[in-house]
Amino acid sequence: MIQQSNDQKTAIAIHQPNYIPWLGYFYKIYQSDIFVFLDDAQFSNEGMHNFHYIKTPQGLFRLKIPVLQKMGDKINEVKCKDELGWKKKHLITITNFYSRAAHFNEVFVDFKTLLERDYDNLVEMNIAIIQFFCAKLGINKQFIKSSDLHITSTKETRILDICKILNAEIYYSGTGAKAYQKEENFTKKGIKLEYSNYTPFEYPQFFGAFQSNVTILDYLMHCGYDWNNVLKNQK
Numbered sequence: 001m002i003q004q005s006n007d008q009k010t011a012i013a014i015h016q017p018n019y020i021p022w023l024g025y026f027y028k029i030y031q032s033d034i035f036v037f038l039d040d041a042q043f044s045n046e047g048m049h050n051f052h053y054i055k056t057p058q059g060l061f062r063l064k065i066p067v068l069q070k071m072g073d074k075i076n077e078v079k080c081k082d083e084l085g086w087k088k089k090h091l092i093t094i095t096n097f098y099s100r101a102a103h104f105n106e107v108f109v110d111f112k113t114l115l116e117r118d119y120d121n122l123v124e125m126n127i128a129i130i131q132f133f134c135a136k137l138g139i140n141k142q143f144i145k146s147s148d149l150h151i152t153s154t155k156e157t158r159i160l161d162i163c164k165i166l167n168a169e170i171y172y173s174g175t176g177a178k179a180y181q182k183e184e185n186f187t188k189k190g191i192k193l194e195y196s197n198y199t200p201f202e203y204p205q206f207f208g209a210f211q212s213n214v215t216i217l218d219y220l221m222h223c224g225y226d227w228n229n230v231l232k233n234q235k
Contacts, residue, residue, distance in 0.1 A: 009169035013196065014038050014146070014162060016075060017126040018048045019065060020215040023230060024198035029130075030139050030227075031172045031196060036162055039076040039123045040147040043067075049075050050122060052215040056097050057207045060214070063090050067122060076123040076147055087115050094217065097206070101221035110136070111217065133216060137227040156181050163191050172196045201233035 013032035015025065017039055029035045043049060051064040066081040080086070091112055098104050114132055119125040123145075131143060144166070151161045159181070163171050170192045173181060178195070186193040200212035204222045223229055 009192075010034070010167055011170040011172055011194075012036065012163050012166055012168035013172040014159060015174065016041055016047060016049060017123050017130065018052070019050055019122075019126055020052050020063075020129060020217055021048065022052070022213060023216050023219055024196070024200070025130075026134065026137065026139065026216060027198040027230065027234070028172055028174070028196040029134060029141055030231075032141060034142045034144060034166055034168075036149075036166070037123070037127055037143065037145045039127075039145045040074045043069050043073050043075045043078050049078070049126070050080075053213065054094065054097060055205060055207055055211050055214050055218055060211065061093070061097075063093065063215070065090075065122065074147075076121060076145075078122045080119070080122055080125065091115065098217070098221040101206070102204075103224040104221050106224065107217065107220045133220070133225075136225040138225075139227065156185060160185065160189055160191070164189060170194055197235075199233065199235050201230075203229070 011032045012034050013028045014036040015028065015038060017037040018025065050067050051062050053060040053062055055061075066084050066086055067078050068081055069078040094108065094111070098108070110132070111129075114129050117125075117128070119128070127143070127145075134141065146162060149162060149165055151158055151165070153161050159171065159173075163186075168191055171186060172194050173196065175195050181193065183193045202210045203219060205211065205218065
């Protein structure tokens with residue numbers, strides 16, 4: 001396993017705890033020393049907190065979790081509607097499209113075990129899945145939930161406050177935040193603002209042309225828990 005050097009400055013990355021996120025999410029975790037799950041952000045139907053995509057012969061198919069939530073709820077207040085049997089449906093769908101993949105047996109058993117546990121809410125489940133896959137990939141980082149930091153600010157100020165509490169010297173941001181973040185605001189706080197630079201790359205897939213915007217399950221099913229393969233394909 002390739003390790004980051006011990007003389008690097010403390011790097012922080014922050015993201016909502018999404019459902020089986022894509023490879024780029026895990027690369028962002030890898031770049032950080034401390035990864036913060038933004039679990040007390042507002043739940044969004046457009047966010048990928050309760051859904052992601054797999055590749056099928058008909059194109060992308062959305063695996064969506066039915067949830068119990070009302071307008072204004074934070075992500076960590078949202079519960080899954082397990083009584084609707086969505087877990088079984090997701091597992092059947094994944095089996096239908098990945099059972100012939102090289103690493104299906106190992107990865108499916110792991111995911112099935114994770115999914116079939118009882119969780120208090122959506123966040124608890126998403127974090128358990130993400131941390132499990134990180135461990136299997138050899139991505140050993142410190143994980144923190146933003147709700148444990150008791151910060152009430154919003155947007156860029158919230159990010160800066162989290163970085164300050166955790167003594168961040170580098171903040172790895174998603175590119176979507178460029179619309180509202182100002183580099184000088186980070187510089188004034190002694191924080192270097194970097195944008196996570198994951199480069200999608202082709203690996204074996206089923207069903208035609210390569211598609212990068214899919215859950216990490218797609219990579220794991222085809223390539224196994226091989227993080228070195230991801231690293232060697234980054235520029």
